Amino acid sequence: MKKTFDLSSLMQSKVTWAVIAELLILLVCFAIRPDFFSISYQPSTGMLYGSLIDIVNRSAEITIIAMGMTLVIALGGTDLSVGALVAVAGAIALKFLRWDVLQYHPPGDYTVCSYALVLGVPLVVCALMGLFNGFLVAKGGIQPIIATLILMVCGRGVAQILTDGKQFTTGYTPFRVIGQGSFLYLPMPIIITLVVVLAVALFTRRTAFGAFVESVGVNPSASRLSGIKAGTVILIVFALTGLLSGIAGLIYSSRIMSNDSNNAGLNFEMDAILAVVIGGTNMAGGRFSLAGTVVGSLIIRTIVTFVYYFGIVAEATMAFKALIIAVVIVLQSEPVREYFAKRARARARLNGGAAA
Amino acid sequence: MTSTKNRQTLWSRLTNPKYIMVYATIGIFLVIYAFGAVAYGDKGFTTLRTFVNLFIDNAYYGISAVGMTMVLITGGIDLSVGAVASLTGMFLAYGTSVLGLHPLTCIAAALVMGVGLGLLMGWVIHYLNVPAFITTLTGMFLARGVCSLISRESIDIHHPMIDALAGWKIYLMRLVDGQWVKVKPIAFINFNVILFLVMIALGTFILQRTRFGRNIYAIGGNEQSAKLMGLPVGYTKVMVYGFNGLCSVLAGLSYALYVKSGWNLSLQGGELEVITCAVIGGTLLTGGVGYMVGTLFGVLLKSIIPALITFNGNLLSWWGKLATGGLLLLFICIQRFVVTSARGRK
Numbered sequence: 001m002k003k004t005f006d007l008s009s010l011m012q013s014k015v016t017w018a019v020i021a022e023l024l025i026l027l028v029c030f031a032i033r034p035d036f037f038s039i040s041y042q043p044s045t046g047m048l049y050g051s052l053i054d055i056v057n058r059s060a061e062i063t064i065i066a067m068g069m070t071l072v073i074a075l076g077g078t079d080l081s082v083g084a085l086v087a088v089a090g091a092i093a094l095k096f097l098r099w100d101v102l103q104y105h106p107p108g109d110y111t112v113c114s115y116a117l118v119l120g121v122p123l124v125v126c127a128l129m130g131l132f133n134g135f136l137v138a139k140g141g142i143q144p145i146i147a148t149l150i151l152m153v154c155g156r157g158v159a160q161i162l163t164d165g166k167q168f169t170t171g172y173t174p175f176r177v178i179g180q181g182s183f184l185y186l187p188m189p190i191i192i193t194l195v196v197v198l199a200v201a202l203f204t205r206r207t208a209f210g211a212f213v214e215s216v217g218v219n220p221s222a223s224r225l226s227g228i229k230a231g232t233v234i235l236i237v238f239a240l241t242g243l244l245s246g247i248a249g250l251i252y253s254s255r256i257m258s259n260d261s262n263n264a265g266l267n268f269e270m271d272a273i274l275a276v277v278i279g280g281t282n283m284a285g286g287r288f289s290l291a292g293t294v295v296g297s298l299i300i301r302t303i304v305t306f307v308y309y310f311g312i313v314a315e316a317t318m319a320f321k322a323l324i325i326a327v328v329i330v331l332q333s334e335p336v337r338e339y340f341a342k343r344a345r346a347r348a349r350l351n352g353g354a355a356a
Numbered sequence: 357m358t359s360t361k362n363r364q365t366l367w368s369r370l371t372n373p374k375y376i377m378v379y380a381t382i383g384i385f386l387v388i389y390a391f392g393a394v395a396y397g398d399k400g401f402t403t404l405r406t407f408v409n410l411f412i413d414n415a416y417y418g419i420s421a422v423g424m425t426m427v428l429i430t431g432g433i434d435l436s437v438g439a440v441a442s443l444t445g446m447f448l449a450y451g452t453s454v455l456g457l458h459p460l461t462c463i464a465a466a467l468v469m470g471v472g473l474g475l476l477m478g479w480v481i482h483y484l485n486v487p488a489f490i491t492t493l494t495g496m497f498l499a500r501g502v503c504s505l506i507s508r509e510s511i512d513i514h515h516p517m518i519d520a521l522a523g524w525k526i527y528l529m530r531l532v533d534g535q536w537v538k539v540k541p542i543a544f545i546n547f548n549v550i551l552f553l554v555m556i557a558l559g560t561f562i563l564q565r566t567r568f569g570r571n572i573y574a575i576g577g578n579e580q581s582a583k584l585m586g587l588p589v590g591y592t593k594v595m596v597y598g599f600n601g602l603c604s605v606l607a608g609l610s611y612a613l614y615v616k617s618g619w620n621l622s623l624q625g626g627e628l629e630v631i632t633c634a635v636i637g638g639t640l641l642t643g644g645v646g647y648m649v650g651t652l653f654g655v656l657l658k659s660i661i662p663a664l665i666t667f668n669g670n671l672l673s674w675w676g677k678l679a680t681g682g683l684l685l686l687f688i689c690i691q692r693f694v695v696t697s698a699r700g701r702k
Contacts, residue, residue, distance in 0.1 A: 154681025160674040319501020
């Protein structure tokens with residue numbers, strides 16, 4: 001009796017569906033490639049290798065951005081500008097690494113400005129851009145989707161103008177470490193992701209901030225009346241999302257050791273929003289699940305890896321992504337979950353009747 | 357509204373505050389046009405050709421913006437339009453050039469695909485209660501993925517019918533000494549421009565003169581009230597997404613005629629261009645407000661910026677993106693101001 005109840009409540013939880021979907025995709029991968037779960041150690045780079053490691057590594061940017069996106073969506077909004085901010089961060093970092101672009105130097109192991117500026121300025125600029133979004137939303141009372149549309153449309157333009165439409169490359173070793181280095185046998189992006197996820201989780205769950213976010217997401221006026229500064233909460237959340245986009249932008253440009261204002265972070269906003277929704281956070285705002293978002297981000301990356309195994313062209317992964325996401329979303333949709341809940345309740349009643 | 361107000365004069369109808377956003381769009385377009393005329397008049401900015409080219413180069417965005425405006429008025433959003441238009445181009449290019457099908461067959465197939473996907477997305481949005489953003493994002497991924505499955509290379513379209521349709525043009529004439537001569541420099545309108553204007557007219561008719569159009573506004577105003585009034589909310593929403601699918605296919609056809617090829621990555625980000633056109637045309641993303649005339653001028657306003665940059669000749673084309681972002685900000689602030697003052701009046 002007790003067990004049935006647990007199962008039904010589990011079935012109604014959106015995160016459960018996300019975990020089940022992820023496990024199913026992994027199982028299919030395993031069935032196709034039995035060596036899928038194997039992880040080997042590469043002494044030359046001091047890193048562990050394997051498909052699972054690769055999935056987590058490659059999902060780093062989306063996971064990091066999706067942490068901020070989870071909070072934005074919990075507020076009942078969306079941030080469309082994150083992909084453009086990834087491009088901006090890369091452009092600024094490369095600009096500071098290679099300020100001397102006017103005279104030609106081959107990309108070497110050097111930086112023109114101090115390394116603190118290379119890392120610091122992009123993060124500060126991205127956080128400020130996030131703050132600009134937050135200002136429009138909190139003080140201007142503009143819908144987040146429109147407010148962030150502005151930076152989405154012109155963010156890449158800013159990145160291009162900052163670098164005069166050029167693409168720089170660099171060979172500076174400390175910069176390479178961010179995206180390609182390793183720490184404790186793990187690729188650096190995984191470590192950064194872990195730190196970010198932990199920091200955001202602690203910030204939202206160990207303080208009242210998470211509850212504030214959920215409260216503002218459910219009803220901003222009621223939260224204001226109960227003494228929560230809704231405007232400040234919104235500003236912090238958008239600035240945080242901007243900052244996280246900047247971190248993702250540094251990882252991205254460190255992976256390619258270059259800035260690519262056209263393609264860096266392309267469709268990242270879409271992937272991040274998908275990760276959040278698959279993870280079970282409702283787009284209408286309110287309760288959010290950071291763990292669910294991490295699973296959602298992993299699902300998206302696993303699908304891509306899965307499709308590569310079939311030898312299908314990279315661009316076509318979108319179609320498979322769409323199909324699997326469609327299944328997850330339909331399973332998570334209200335009517336379907338209600339149907340399961342009703343069936344579980346009916347069965348519980350039946351069992352109860354039999355016991356009596 | 358009292359019953360005595362039913363018979364309004366034309367003037368009082370035109371000065372209705374609900375059109376203020378449309379007037380703002382038209383006004384800013386005129387200001388920018390006047391600026392271009394002063395700054396680059398000697399380079400030919402004021403010629404009829406430059407003006408007509410605004411239509412020719414952006415007809416496909418405009419056609420799609422007609423459907424998008426309706427979707428936005430219902431309070432929804434459709435991110436799949438660029439990908440569906442691109443897929444239409446792929447159907448046409450792959451069908452005629454590789455499979456040797458007749459273009460009409462390909463267009464029919466594209467129509468079934470586009471309208472079908474639109475209806476399906478509308479159904480999922482309304483009956484499964486999945487956010488429009490997510491549903492249409494999935495639709496976009498699906499259409500874009502299928503594009504790449506068909507081909508990753510750009511395919512040229514060579515077919516007598518397509519060539520004829522793409523090459524068909526009406527030269528603009530003027531009367532000189534009782535004789536019709538072509539205007540100099542030569543300006544013409546083509547099939548795309550006519551399709552764009554016909555779609556705008558059709559959209560205006562649907563929105564302003566049909567029960568279906570009134571239902572669209574009612575749903576955007578307040579979906580709950582619309583439902584309580586007994587309006588067919590589900591039917592209307594599904595049909596609006598279906599109509600938007602139709603517009604996307606026509607936009608894809610128009611784009612294919614414009615570039616005479618199909619490419620799996622064409623029109624990437626096109627959905628945002630289209631949404632931007634609608635927003636700077638005065639459509640509220642919260643739903644309930646929007647006019648086709650506004651969208652028409654929104655398209656012109658968005659397309660005049662690249663034209664200005666081309667005439668300037670010294671600026672990176674990226675300044676266009678910045679200017680578009682600035683325009684968006686300006687319009688959003690005006691909208692915000694209008695909405696707040698309207699609320700204050702109540």
